[in-house]
Amino acid sequence: MTSKDRLSPKEHYQQMRVLSCERLWTDEVPKFDRASPQARISQVGVIRAVGVVFSESGSTEQKQQARQWLQQLLQDPAEKVRRYAMVALPKIGAAEKEESELLSLLKKTSSDREKKFLAQTLEKIGGAATLEATSSGDLARFDRTAQKVEANLARQQNPTAIRFDQICPDFKGLRIHLRGRSGLESLIEQEVQLPRNNATFRVTHRIRSIVAIEPLRPFRLADIHALRCFSDAGLVLGTVKPQEDESATIDALAKVIASPSVSHLLTALTDGPIRYRLEFASMGHQRSGVRQLTNRVYALNPKLLNDSRHAPWEINIYHTPQGLSVELSPKLRPDPRFAYRQRDIPAASHPPLAACMVLLADPEKNDTVWDPFCGSGLELIERALLGQVSHLYGTDRSREATEIARQNLASSSAAATPHTFACCDFRDHAQVAGLSRLSLIVTNPPMCRRVPVANLKHLIEDLFIAAADTLKIGGRLVFANPLPIKPRDHSLKLAFRQKVDLGGFHCYLEKYVKLAPDASRSSTRDRKDPHSHAKDAPLSKELRAASPLRKKHGWDNMKPPHRKRS
Numbered sequence: 001m002t003s004k005d006r007l008s009p010k011e012h013y014q015q016m017r018v019l020s021c022e023r024l025w026t027d028e029v030p031k032f033d034r035a036s037p038q039a040r041i042s043q044v045g046v047i048r049a050v051g052v053v054f055s056e057s058g059s060t061e062q063k064q065q066a067r068q069w070l071q072q073l074l075q076d077p078a079e080k081v082r083r084y085a086m087v088a089l090p091k092i093g094a095a096e097k098e099e100s101e102l103l104s105l106l107k108k109t110s111s112d113r114e115k116k117f118l119a120q121t122l123e124k125i126g127g128a129a130t131l132e133a134t135s136s137g138d139l140a141r142f143d144r145t146a147q148k149v150e151a152n153l154a155r156q157q158n159p160t161a162i163r164f165d166q167i168c169p170d171f172k173g174l175r176i177h178l179r180g181r182s183g184l185e186s187l188i189e190q191e192v193q194l195p196r197n198n199a200t201f202r203v204t205h206r207i208r209s210i211v212a213i214e215p216l217r218p219f220r221l222a223d224i225h226a227l228r229c230f231s232d233a234g235l236v237l238g239t240v241k242p243q244e245d246e247s248a249t250i251d252a253l254a255k256v257i258a259s260p261s262v263s264h265l266l267t268a269l270t271d272g273p274i275r276y277r278l279e280f281a282s283m284g285h286q287r288s289g290v291r292q293l294t295n296r297v298y299a300l301n302p303k304l305l306n307d308s309r310h311a312p313w314e315i316n317i318y319h320t321p322q323g324l325s326v327e328l329s330p331k332l333r334p335d336p337r338f339a340y341r342q343r344d345i346p347a348a349s350h351p352p353l354a355a356c357m358v359l360l361a362d363p364e365k366n367d368t369v370w371d372p373f374c375g376s377g378l379e380l381i382e383r384a385l386l387g388q389v390s391h392l393y394g395t396d397r398s399r400e401a402t403e404i405a406r407q408n409l410a411s412s413s414a415a416a417t418p419h420t421f422a423c424c425d426f427r428d429h430a431q432v433a434g435l436s437r438l439s440l441i442v443t444n445p446p447m448c449r450r451v452p453v454a455n456l457k458h459l460i461e462d463l464f465i466a467a468a469d470t471l472k473i474g475g476r477l478v479f480a481n482p483l484p485i486k487p488r489d490h491s492l493k494l495a496f497r498q499k500v501d502l503g504g505f506h507c508y509l510e511k512y513v514k515l516a517p518d519a520s521r522s523s524t525r526d527r528k529d530p531h532s533h534a535k536d537a538p539l540s541k542e543l544r545a546a547s548p549l550r551k552k553h554g555w556d557n558m559k560p561p562h563r564k565r566s
């Protein structure tokens, strides 16, 4: 007996999993085939490894060979070998031939465990023959199989599309939840009420992270998705009070989803079979709950097919103070509202946050806009999409980021907006031709999380200085401030401040307006700010070195300045 024989199947699999297709095929598969029946049982890990490795890196020809081998193993006298082959087959594209093999095995086997595995494999690869078999005999016992196979067939034969431009039927009294980062609710609400949204919806109430709206007139899904400040939107299908008996809760939820009015709504808005993915949002893994609920919905309304893969609809169940809120949303990944994002950077802004910042900026005619930390360009592009921009300036110390921002702008509908992207430290803005007398600075600076910054406090202080220098009177600075510090330059007057959750940490979304010198002097006199954390700091010698701006403000080159404190 070799040492390999003594490994557990899992350990054996882990050893096999790291081998290449070629090594598996030329060394391990023949070794397995030659082994004694007893040794084969302890080496089943190789079957699993073939499924995984060939699916990830096998050529079409290699997958075909592997499929034939696995198909043969379905005839193996050992049930365990057959089971491993069943699990591996769907990974490498098993289809009709294997389906008939599996169905005939189902007729022969008397093992309940094997039947269960067969049903699970057929759920993944089964077609018309499996669907027929679900109406009677052994497969009829597995309540999920028919629904899964029907969803597979629907997906393959009749791809579904959502009708975004169809008027939603029975719109009266329908509630819609717009969800977003906590802290952005007021901006989400403000966007709903903008004249450009034609008074289609009215806000009914706001709770943490949710702005609830209702339609004032017939509307289309496209009207909801014309709004850019929310992260997710859900049509509220109903609310269920959780009950002590879990199956009673599942039953009540199923009745909401399978109700005639929801069926009517889904039929009107869907081209093709209705497939949806169900999730108990923010409630952790609820596999058995999802399974029970989707089975129950299918039993009540077989037109509604649960499909965890590529379903066009999502039904999410959220905990709310009123109970479990059942919400329907088109599954939009990637979000078509931000389809201009051809390329990304690791620290890219959350797109709805960029849209909120632009809304807060209150776009003006002929805006001249600068994003000192433009990254992939979301804030600039969101502003450009609203039109009436005379010039966009984007600076970033990463050349790749400025290139990505340029490409993203080019793929947006605002591609024609005059623009300049420059790879430089934002403190060197004076070297960018034309970058002065700006009407708007909108930016999401590095926050020391994904983008390292030697001294974040100095970076934010320098941003205030750059804003005071480059904004014209009345110009606005809108940015996500990671620190509780304020400008030392009193010409920047705080106009808005809101704490926003950025997913595990928070920042302050702030807006400043540049005042005329007289106004800023009186503002300085009036200013009594016990919370100001910004302290005056003398400038060190080397910071007075380079450009006139550097001399004026003491800016270091690419690194933030390390100033000595007195």
Ligand SMILES: C[S@@+](CC[C@H](N)C(=O)[O-])C[C@H]1O[C@@H](n2cnc3c(N)ncnc32)[C@H](O)[C@@H]1O
Residues within 6 Å of the ligand: 345, 347, 348, 349, 372, 373, 374, 375, 376, 377, 378, 379, 395, 396, 397, 398, 401, 424, 425, 426, 427, 443, 444, 445, 446, 447, 451, 558
């Ligand atoms: C949070 S990201 C900006 C994300 C951006 N809004 C987007 O849509 O992708 C911060 C960016 O600041 C840049 N950066 C960091 N320090 C800088 C500096 N001193 N001058 C200019 N850019 C800087 C980083 O390269 C990074 O791309």
